[in-house]
Amino acid sequence: MNIKEEKRQLRNETMKRIAELSKDYTLEADKKIYEKVINLKEYKEAKVIFCFVSTEDEINTRNIIENALGSGKRVGVPKCIGKGIMEVHEIKGYKSLKDGKYGILEPKDECPLIKSEEIDFAIIPCVSCNMEGYRLGYGGGFYDRYLEHATFTTAVICREKITCDYIPYDEHDVKIHKVITDR
Structure with a gap:
């Protein structure tokens, strides 16, 4: 089995595990992750934050985004512009978002590029990650391409119950600096 097949299999297994998580656990885990993020030195010192806009099955990032905006930070969110290619655009709040590709909210056209x-x-x-900072994404390569030459600090957020000891990776997979879980 090659790495691509390993990732596909692990992604399918993890999606089943995510579907089985209780609502109580996900709410509690998301709350703990939020607290850890907003108390990180890197977050507190940052003037410009890049954060994904969560979907229903992901860790809720709305509180993080609203905290950043409320703290006077500039907030950028991803916008898919082509196959595997994204940009980051500044938002002023959730009113700056519209339905985008893959059922993900993305910035409206008038939102400036960051x-x-x-x-x-x-x-x-991530779908899952390990504690070394390797993540299993959704398979589109958007984040690995965007982060390939990034100089900023990155943190992946993942519920502890869906982390893995082993994440298959190859040379184009970008290792994330920090791993934040509810533990």
Whole structure:
């Protein structure tokens, strides 16, 4: 089995595990992750934050985004612009978002671009990750391409119950600096 097949199999297994998580656990885990994120030195010192906009099955990032905006930080969120290619655009709140590709909220067209070199800290999604900072994404390669030359600090957020000891990776997979779980 090659790495691509290993990832596909692990992604399918993990999605089943995610579906089995209790609502109580996910709410409690998300609350703990939020507290850890907003208390990180890198987050507190950042003037420009890049954060994904969560879907229903992901860790809820709305509180993180609203905390950052309320703290006077500039907040950028991803916008898919092509196959495996995304940009980061600044939002002023959830009213700056519209339905985008893959059922994910993304910035409206009038939202200004934030260049990678302006970003201080980024919160990255995953299906699963290991404690070394390797993540299993959704398979589109958007984040690995975007983060390939990034100079800012990155943190992946993941519920403890869906972390894995082993995440298959190859040379194009970008290792994330920090792993934040509910533990």
